[in-house]
Amino acid sequence: MAALNVHKPPNLIPALRIALRGHAILENPRYNKGTGFTLKERKAFGLEGRLPYRTNSLDEQCDRAYTQLNQRDTPLRKNTFLQSLKDQNWILYFSLLARHLKELIPIIYTPTEAEAIASYSHIFRRSDGLFLTFPDEDIMEEMFLEQTRGRDIELIVVTDAEAILGIGDQGVGGIGVIIQLTCDILREAHVKFRFLQQNLSYTRKTALKTAGLVGGIDPSKSLSVTLDVGTNNEDLLNDPLYVGWPERRIRGEPYDRFVDKFVQLVRKYYPHSLLHFEDFGVTNAHRILDRYHDTHAVFNDDIQGTGAVTLACIISAIRVSSRARASSSSPEKKKLSEQRYIIFGAGSAGMGIAVQLRDAIVSADGLSRSDANRLFWMIDRDGLLHQNLEIQGVTEHTKEFVRSAEEGWGGNEHVSLLKVVEKVRPTVLIGCSTSAGAFTREVTEAMMRGLDEGAHPIILPLSNPSRLAEATPKDLMHWTSGRALIATGSPFESVKMKVDGKDMEFFIAECNNALIYPGLGFGSILSQSRTVTDTMLIAGAKRLAELSPAISSTDDGEYNGAALLPDFGDSPRVNFEVGVTVAEQAVKEGTATADWSGTTDEERQRGIQEVRNRAEKKVWVPIYPEYIYDQNGQNDA
Numbered sequence: 341m342a343a344l345n346v347h348k349p350p351n352l353i354p355a356l357r358i359a360l361r362g363h364a365i366l367e368n369p370r371y372n373k374g375t376g377f378t379l380k381e382r383k384a385f386g387l388e389g390r391l392p393y394r395t396n397s398l399d400e401q402c403d404r405a406y407t408q409l410n411q412r413d414t415p416l417r418k419n420t421f422l423q424s425l426k427d428q429n430w431i432l433y434f435s436l437l438a439r440h441l442k443e444l445i446p447i448i449y450t451p452t453e454a455e456a457i458a459s460y461s462h463i464f465r466r467s468d469g470l471f472l473t474f475p476d477e478d479i480m481e482e483m484f485l486e487q488t489r490g491r492d493i494e495l496i497v498v499t500d501a502e503a504i505l506g507i508g509d510q511g512v513g514g515i516g517v518i519i520q521l522t523c524d525i526l527r528e529a530h531v532k533f534r535f536l537q538q539n540l541s542y543t544r545k546t547a548l549k550t551a552g553l554v555g556g557i558d559p560s561k562s563l564s565v566t567l568d569v570g571t572n573n574e575d576l577l578n579d580p581l582y583v584g585w586p587e588r589r590i591r592g593e594p595y596d597r598f599v600d601k602f603v604q605l606v607r608k609y610y611p612h613s614l615l616h617f618e619d620f621g622v623t624n625a626h627r628i629l630d631r632y633h634d635t636h637a638v639f640n641d642d643i644q645g646t647g648a649v650t651l652a653c654i655i656s657a658i659r660v661s662s663r664a665r666a667s668s669s670s671p672e673k674k675k676l677s678e679q680r681y682i683i684f685g686a687g688s689a690g691m692g693i694a695v696q697l698r699d700a701i702v703s704a705d706g707l708s709r710s711d712a713n714r715l716f717w718m719i720d721r722d723g724l725l726h727q728n729l730e731i732q733g734v735t736e737h738t739k740e741f742v743r744s745a746e747e748g749w750g751g752n753e754h755v756s757l758l759k760v761v762e763k764v765r766p767t768v769l770i771g772c773s774t775s776a777g778a779f780t781r782e783v784t785e786a787m788m789r790g791l792d793e794g795a796h797p798i799i800l801p802l803s804n805p806s807r808l809a810e811a812t813p814k815d816l817m818h819w820t821s822g823r824a825l826i827a828t829g830s831p832f833e834s835v836k837m838k839v840d841g842k843d844m845e846f847f848i849a850e851c852n853n854a855l856i857y858p859g860l861g862f863g864s865i866l867s868q869s870r871t872v873t874d875t876m877l878i879a880g881a882k883r884l885a886e887l888s889p890a891i892s893s894t895d896d897g898e899y900n901g902a903a904l905l906p907d908f909g910d911s912p913r914v915n916f917e918v919g920v921t922v923a924e925q926a927v928k929e930g931t932a933t934a935d936w937s938g939t940t941d942e943e944r945q946r947g948i949q950e951v952r953n954r955a956e957k958k959v960w961v962p963i964y965p966e967y968i969y970d971q972n973g974q975n976d977a
């Protein structure tokens with residue numbers, strides 16, 4: 341049978357010159373094509389006899405991998421299967437994800453990844469990423485260079501794993517979340533739909549239809565790093581199979597010194613890279629971000645990514661709610677500054693959301709910072725943060741949002757969520773507390789009672805994984821008779837119910853930072869921005885909101901149940917658009933340093949025109965390029 345040869349997209353992906361042969365190329369996931377090696381390549385790379393006769397197309401390989409995946413009967417087994425696929429063949433892995441994006445995201449990310457991380461030491465097979473361990477501090481630079489030498493790294497995702505999703509301190513297993521996040525950026529940044537349709541007419545249509553050929557940043561240009569500074573998780577400390585450093589977390593000056601040493605290495609060797617922080621503990625997250633914000637392009641996803649995606653979601657929800665009110669007698673209240681926000685859980689995510697919304701209110705509606713702060717009521721374990729409460733470890737950011745004693749919140753006592761809802765009459769209620777079920781029927785009904793006629797309550801239970809959500813969408817929809825505008829942190833099924841005798845289906849948006857950080861990151865990397873500014877984040881969030889189905893499908897007033905944010909299955913296109921907007925903003929405000937971005941006003945205008953074109957060129961697409969054997973060619977991972 342003739343071997344199929346559909347791997348080489350002419351004029352799209354340049355051929356790669358590679359120096360690895362035989363076993364070495366088959367064992368290297370960056371280059372391995374498995375049965376996808378063409379006859380010519382098999383000959384050139386010494387693979388004849390190492391592979392069975394038939395050459396498969398990438399589509400065929402994806403079909404086979406998908407069938408194998410579906411033979412795994414639990415999400416965790418599917419997660420492990422995908423991890424081993426990635427260890428074998430990156431292009432096949434990303435291609436498979438691209439073809440089944442919506443279905444596979446909950447497998448490789450929340451909620452399943454939480455389970456995989458919690459069992460990391462027990463299901464451990466093979467390491468991935470760079471582990472920098474505290475006792476090896478003196479040789480950190482050698483370890484760093486060993487993994488990165490000769491590589492053109494653009495994206496570094498790092499965690500110290502103190503606050504993984506909502507499941508807390510996971511020690512060294514936290515690497516799982518950032519490996520997936522690194523992958524997310526890679527896979528989501530863009531689908532070159534039109535481009536591919538024009539250039540890849542020979543590719544099977546299904547691949548295009550299923551939003552197949554996704555790209556972003558070349559995986560060889562990214563690095564996942566775990567800073568193993570110990571763990572305070574007793575189960576891990578007592579587990580003889582725990583593979584991390586089995587000591588308590590280091591704190592204070594030694595911790596700061598260790599982190600600083602790492603950041604300085606990044607700055608020294610990769611000055612134009614984006615450094616993405618994930619799932620640091622709340623006491624360190626803000627401090628680290630503030631410390632490096634002005635000196636390098638640093639980004640804390642839990643703070644800034646969550647802030648940006650939530651801002652987008654609320655812009656979209658307010659638009660729906662104000663349209664609905666347009667047909668009632670009460671005022672429309674279209675502005676962010678016309679809302680009252682309760683944020684339940686004042687940790688990294690909660691504070692990130694408050695700061696992002698506040699900054700957007702100041703920039704869009706012209707309020708002073710202190711007036712904007714007054715629109716927020718922050719609630720944590722000890723209840724509402726107010727001046728008479730003795731709060732431990734209040735950060736500068738939190739202080740700004742503490743409510744005044746003059747508002748009559750009483751002495752040093754716990755003011756509950758219900759009490760705050762009754763008194764404040766919020767229009768927006770956001771949960772990032774890890775406190776499952778905290779948005780009770782009583783709280784929700786109290787919120788409904790406080791709303792203006794015709795308004796929709798905006799309720800976002802954002803805690804992950806799914807089991808920690810502050811309420812389920814189904815309950816919220818029933819308690820509010822179908823009025824609530826909801827988005828959650830993890831994926832939930834749509835809610836079908838009768839509203840005013842009409843059959844409705846409400847689609848629940850996933851308000852998860854993974855929907856926006858690939859675009860924010862792509863825009864920052866594309867423009868080689870010196871820093872990631874608040875204005876870049878706001879621009880990205882507004883663009884995401886514009887792309888929301890709820891906005892585009894309710895133009896004529898009636899809310900039809902469309903999701904408040906774009907679907908994760910559409911995230912490649914969406915993140916491409918967000919990335920372009922963010923890069924345009926970076927060029928506009930002069931933080932971009934890419935050689936095409938310009939320094940004078942005139943050059944910057946030209947730079948802005950250039951962004952989209954540059955973005956299309958930059959995208960990495962998971963398709964096999966042709967390989968040419970060259971003993972001076974690439975030989976790294």
Ligand SMILES: NC(=O)C1=CN([C@@H]2O[C@H](COP(=O)(O)OP(=O)(O)OC[C@H]3O[C@@H](n4cnc5c(N)ncnc54)[C@H](O)[C@@H]3O)[C@@H](O)[C@H]2O)C=CC1
Nearest residue numbers: 505506622685687688689720721773775803804829852853
């Ligand atoms: N949807 C999304 O994009 C994101 C969701 N999250 C989720 O939000 C949750 C919190 O994450 P982080 O802010 O990173 O953690 P964190 O540990 O920094 O913050 C959690 C906060 O909730 C407070 N809290 C705990 N129990 C509470 C209770 N019963 N009542 C009120 N407050 C309580 C804690 O004291 C802490 O301040 C997690 O479940 C995480 O998965 C976090 C980042 C992004």
Ligand SMILES: CC(=O)C(=O)O
Nearest residue numbers: 505506642804852853
């Ligand atoms: C989504 C995310 O970053 C978290 O749950 O931590």
Ligand SMILES: [Mg+2]
Nearest residue numbers: 505618619642
């Ligand atoms: Mg996170």
